[in-house]
């Protein structure tokens with residue numbers, strides 16, 4: 239897939255996500271339209287990179303399907319300059335979309351698997367998102383040294399919001415996390431912190447890998 243083909247495929251993907259109701263704002267359309275998804279998948283998947291489906295990198299499905307990246311990004315309502323934490327870097331694709339929305343320097347993403355973090359670091363550098371911070375660690379603990387955050391995007395499923403993440407969210411602030419048991423089914427949930435309250439709303443079925451860590455599932 240050459241650059242022109244990728245650009246066309248990416249435009250088609252954005253149009254599809256708009257029709258499907260997953261993209262509702264111009265900002266998210268522009269962000270998804272700007273990130274070269276074919277750079278984030280394995281070479282063998284490049285030709286199919288703009289299909290609305292997840293991909294494996296290594297052994298797991300760690301490149302989230304575009305519809306869920308779009309839905310999460312819409313729910314988060316990221317503004318330029320927001321401090322954003324992503325838990326579960328995987329390929330780095332969603333981190334790049336968040337970087338388009340907030341600005342690369344304002345996004346920090348945590349991945350528990352060092353091999354994936356290193357791979358994502360390389361791809362983000364190569365695609366112009368070198369400002370994003372990629373940290374190896376247990377994101378279920380959040381990042382106490384960097385907190386608080388205006389927006390938190392959790393890309394792995396958990397039965398509830400890890401308490402450190404709840405504490406590290408600013409007021410007002412928004413957090414999106416797939417809720418559910420280890421193997422699913424999962425449901426995307428938006429948590430809004432406002433005037434000390436923490437409200438939850440549900441936003442459709444989803445399938446994610448489990449959040450593994452001190453405030454998630456056992457390894």
Ligand code: SAH
Nearest residue numbers: 300301326328329332349350377449450451
């Ligand atoms: N956002 C990614 C998809 C991530 S898939 C993308 O756009 O491609 C979920 C990732 O969360 C996996 O890479 C998994 O290794 C990671 N993960 C699971 N538990 C974690 C934890 N406690 N802290 C950090 N990363 C975790």
